[in-house]
Amino acid sequence: MELKIIEAFNQMDPLIYKIISKALANRLKTTLPLCISQNQSAFVLGHMIHENILIAHELMHYLQSLKNGPNKGFVIKLDMSKAYDRVEWNFLEDVMKSLGFVEA
Numbered sequence: 001m002e003l004k005i006i007e008a009f010n011q012m013d014p015l016i017y018k019i020i021s022k023a024l025a026n027r028l029k030t031t032l033p034l035c036i037s038q039n040q041s042a043f044v045l046g047h048m049i050h051e052n053i054l055i056a057h058e059l060m061h062y063l064q065s066l067k068n069g070p071n072k073g074f075v076i077k078l079d080m081s082k083a084y085d086r087v088e089w090n091f092l093e094d095v096m097k098s099l100g101f102v103e104a
Helices: 014-035 050-066 091-100
Strands: none
Touching: none
16 A cells, blocks of 8 residues: 655645645634634634724724714724735834844
């Protein structure tokens, strides 16, 4: 019998791949909630992704009702796509140094 060396998951037999994936998912089920921020709402068990749309809609409705009152509000929409490609590295380095981080 010849042994195959598997270098990636996608080279496995589909059934074995599915079994290993399910085992990993079940193991991570107990650990991931400890690692995921409370602010994270997408792809979390018990959270629906459409809840974010409803929250945004309710927030806009609330801010619209404040428009004529004494308390004002505002909304900023940020495009976070490729956010890490737009980091000002010099600024980040200066902040880290001021917080006591040293260069490696």
